[in-house]
Amino acid sequence: MASATYHFRDCFRVINKEALHWFPGHMGKGLKQMQQKLKSVDCVIEVHDARIPLSGRNPDFKHTVCGLKPHILVLNKKDLADMSYSSKVLARLKQEGTSDVLFTNCKDAKCSGVKKIIPRACELISTSNRYNRSEASEYSIMIVGVPNVGKSSLINTLRNRFLGKPSAAPVGAKAGITKSVQSSIKVSEDPKVYLIDTPGILTPSIRDVEAGLRLSLCASLQDHLVGEEIIADYLLFWLNKHRRFNYVELMGLQEPSDNIGTVLTHCALKLGKTLKLRNYDGQYTYKPDMTCAAAFFLKAFRNGDLGTILLDEDLVHGPVS
Numbered sequence: 001m002a003s004a005t006y007h008f009r010d011c012f013r014v015i016n017k018e019a020l021h022w023f024p025g026h027m028g029k030g031l032k033q034m035q036q037k038l039k040s041v042d043c044v045i046e047v048h049d050a051r052i053p054l055s056g057r058n059p060d061f062k063h064t065v066c067g068l069k070p071h072i073l074v075l076n077k078k079d080l081a082d083m084s085y086s087s088k089v090l091a092r093l094k095q096e097g098t099s100d101v102l103f104t105n106c107k108d109a110k111c112s113g114v115k116k117i118i119p120r121a122c123e124l125i126s127t128s129n130r131y132n133r134s135e136a137s138e139y140s141i142m143i144v145g146v147p148n149v150g151k152s153s154l155i156n157t158l159r160n161r162f163l164g165k166p167s168a169a170p171v172g173a174k175a176g177i178t179k180s181v182q183s184s185i186k187v188s189e190d191p192k193v194y195l196i197d198t199p200g201i202l203t204p205s206i207r208d209v210e211a212g213l214r215l216s217l218c219a220s221l222q223d224h225l226v227g228e229e230i231i232a233d234y235l236l237f238w239l240n241k242h243r244r245f246n247y248v249e250l251m252g253l254q255e256p257s258d259n260i261g262t263v264l265t266h267c268a269l270k271l272g273k274t275l276k277l278r279n280y281d282g283q284y285t286y287k288p289d290m291t292c293a294a295a296f297f298l299k300a301f302r303n304g305d306l307g308t309i310l311l312d313e314d315l316v317h318g319p320v321s
């Protein structure tokens with residue numbers, strides 16, 4: 001496959017930008033609850049997806065919950081991210097003022113990043129001014145982030161690992177599983193450390209369209225809001241732009257294509273997924289099930305079947321915003 005001979009789109013056009021805005025009632029309410037809870041918290045751990053380390057973080061956290069207490073940024077799902085960029089990502093984040101960063105994989109019980117979280121948080125808390133909490137012997141840490149980045153999974157992993165206790169926070173592959181600020185969950189005995197799970201919160205208006213599409217691709221917005229076929233088209237655009245052609249075989253194609261209709265049609269036929277439709281004359285025709293093919297394509301990306309990917313690859317080299 002000679003990549004130089006293919007010509008692809010150099011920008012992605014979104015027709016309905018409004019579809020990228022998702023701020024249901026529980027998010028606004030959740031943010032208020034988090035602000036109220038802040039006075040009984042010693043540290044904030046912000047969890048984000050390691051595939052989008054430089055985009056999609058909720059900018060509102062900076063002024064509401066993250067700027068006021070010791071802060072650690074946990075980049076989770078590192079098993080799905082291209083970690084060859086990790087030192088560049090860390091340098092970039094440091095330039096932007098975020099210096100305490102850990103990469104984690106909640107699916108790996110031996111993950112070294114997970115092991116470092118509680119010791120690092122305790123270190124930051126013990127050297128900070130705890131104000132009204134200076135007498136409290138236990139440490140309380142609030143876990144925040146956009147939806148579906150693995151906040152609840154992280155709490156469960158830490159609890160399993162440090163206390164040998166069963167999971168206590170509900171986890172799900174769909175965005176918006178945790179709907180309100182939860183009660184404290186113990187994850188360490190000595191020192192006593194409690195974590196507070198919170199709902200995933202997006203900013204009411206995602207101004208950066210590309211960041212919104214990347215969040216959608218990482219399933220931080222529910223697929224039906226943006227549309228599976230649009231998210232799949234953005235995935236195709238990204239893969240072609242970065243000359244990542246391992247989708248060709250997976251989707252039943254002979255060669256790369258920039259046309260999502262072509263890609264999904266081939267995939268649906270390969271999977272044998274068709275829709276039976278009745279014509280005006282009462283006859284039935286069969287049509288490739290594009291939504292099903294799009295869901296298959298997205299699942300492949302989200303499971304890591306297309307390899308490890310850093311969706312923010314271009315931002316690693318770009319100017320600081």
Ligand SMILES: Nc1nc2c(ncn2[C@@H]2O[C@H](COP(=O)(O)OP(=O)(O)OP(=O)(O)O)[C@@H](O)[C@H]2O)c(=O)[nH]1
Pocket residue numbers: 076077078079080104105106107145146147148149150151152153154170171172173174175176177178179198199200201
């Ligand atoms: N591959 C991979 N998947 C992960 C990892 N951590 C969590 N997940 C998966 O990501 C999905 C979301 O996990 P949750 O823990 O529910 O995420 P959350 O941030 O609490 O989600 P909300 O309740 O929507 O805010 C689940 O399907 C998890 O199994 C990880 O490190 N690697």
